[in-house]
Amino acid sequence: MVMTIDRGRYRCLLLDEADQPGPDAVPVTAMKARNLGRRSVIVGDRVRLVGDLSGVDGSLARIVEVTERDTVLRRTADDDDPYERPIVANADQLVIVTALADPPPRTGMIDRILVAGYDAGLEPLLCLTKADLAPPDDLLAAYTPLGVPIVVSEPGADLSALRELLSERISVFIGHSGVGKSTLVNALIPGLDRAVGVVNEVTGRGRHTSTSAIALRLPELADGEPGGWVIDTPGVRSFGLSHVTPADVIKAFPDLLEFTADCPRGCEHGFDAVDCGLDAAVQAGELPRARVDSFRRMVAARALPYE
Numbered sequence: 516m517v518m519t520i521d522r523g524r525y526r527c528l529l530l531d532e533a534d535q536p537g538p539d540a541v542p543v544t545a546m547k548a549r550n551l552g553r554r555s556v557i558v559g560d561r562v563r564l565v566g567d568l569s570g571v572d573g574s575l576a577r578i579v580e581v582t583e584r585d586t587v588l589r590r591t592a593d594d595d596d597p598y599e600r601p602i603v604a605n606a607d608q609l610v611i612v613t614a615l616a617d618p619p620p621r622t623g624m625i626d627r628i629l630v631a632g633y634d635a636g637l638e639p640l641l642c643l644t645k646a647d648l649a650p651p652d653d654l655l656a657a658y659t660p661l662g663v664p665i666v667v668s669e670p671g672a673d674l675s676a677l678r679e680l681l682s683e684r685i686s687v688f689i690g691h692s693g694v695g696k697s698t699l700v701n702a703l704i705p706g707l708d709r710a711v712g713v714v715n716e717v718t719g720r721g722r723h724t725s726t727s728a729i730a731l732r733l734p735e736l737a738d739g740e741p742g743g744w745v746i747d748t749p750g751v752r753s754f755g756l757s758h759v760t761p762a763d764v765i766k767a768f769p770d771l772l773e774f775t776a777d778c779p780r781g782c783e784h785g786f787d788a789v790d791c792g793l794d795a796a797v798q799a800g801e802l803p804r805a806r807v808d809s810f811r812r813m814v815a816a817r818a819l820p821y822e
């Protein structure tokens with residue numbers, strides 16, 4: 516499993532058949548073998564290595580194969596940039612970390628990250644930090660109808676509910692700089708000491724430093740269940756979605772999708788849609804209005820100018 520990437524060097528951890536690192540697993544540094552050509556290798560990829568697998572300082576293995584990805588989380592640098600940047604492979608959960616204050620929550624950003632997650636086939640989880648500074652009520656009201664699980668944290672909070680939601684899964688943590696992501700990851704992984712309070716440098720408009728995502732193993736739960744993996748990502752300022760279509764969004768909502776069979780051709784099922792099947796379903800009492808509205812907020816977030 517590729518844990519992190521630094522200037523063309525891939526830090527990998529050897530996994531056993533159960534997809535877990537063995538008790539003595541050491542990180543192995545590898546480079547891409549020539550046969551891979553321009554094929555991308557990203558954090559979370561499962562790869563085959565040959566050569567020196569000792570992990571000894573200075574040793575270098577070669578990545579000769581990237582196994583098929585279950586999921587790929589992508590973003591575009593901004594909405595005018597058609598180039599998709601895959602960020603993380605094989606995750607199954609997307610944890611959107613948002614502060615309740617300092618910085619204030621931006622639902623537009625949450626919605627955009629949700630859309631990217633739905634498009635990638637990841638299950639969302641909203642993690643609201645800094646509850647000591649502001650109450651979570653508005654965000655709870657906005658995201659509960661969507662069916663997004665929500666955990667609320669503050670300094671010294673009991674994280675057992677969050678640990679339970681992370682166990683046996685591969686969870687990508689994403690959030691704006693300063694929301695308390697490192698603080699949270701440090702609390703989840705005692706002894707880790709991820710840098711807190713360091714603002715990410717920005718190398719240009721909407722671009723971030725090459726600081727890679729990094730996969731971190733969570734400690735086992737008290738009952739011996741594997742803790743799962745956290746893939747921590749650099750703070751994001753924007754989340755370009757030009758690679759996602761309205762059809763991609765509604766696929767994540769099978770209960771809504773079934774009512775759109777008779778929509779006019781090209782219907783985007785948004786707030787301004789005409790003769791949309793979702794409105795008919797609401798009128799017939801077959802769908803709750805709040806759920807349709809929440810979904811439509813996602814469709815609108817997709818089309819908003821990137822922030």
Ligand SMILES: Nc1nc2c(ncn2[C@@H]2O[C@H](COP(=O)(O)OP(=O)(O)OP(=O)(O)O)[C@@H](O)[C@H]2O)c(=O)[nH]1
Pocket residue numbers: 644645646647648668669670690691692693694695696697698699710711712713714715749750
């Ligand atoms: N009041 C309060 N402050 C918090 C909480 N969590 C984190 N902080 C503070 O918020 C600041 C930013 O926290 P970080 O953990 O560095 O935030 P981050 O999201 O990792 O930021 P980047 O590293 O820039 O991506 C620090 O000063 C933390 O001490 C919280 O629950 N409540």
Ligand SMILES: [Zn+2]
Pocket residue numbers: 775778779782783784785788790791792793
């Ligand atoms: Zn429609």
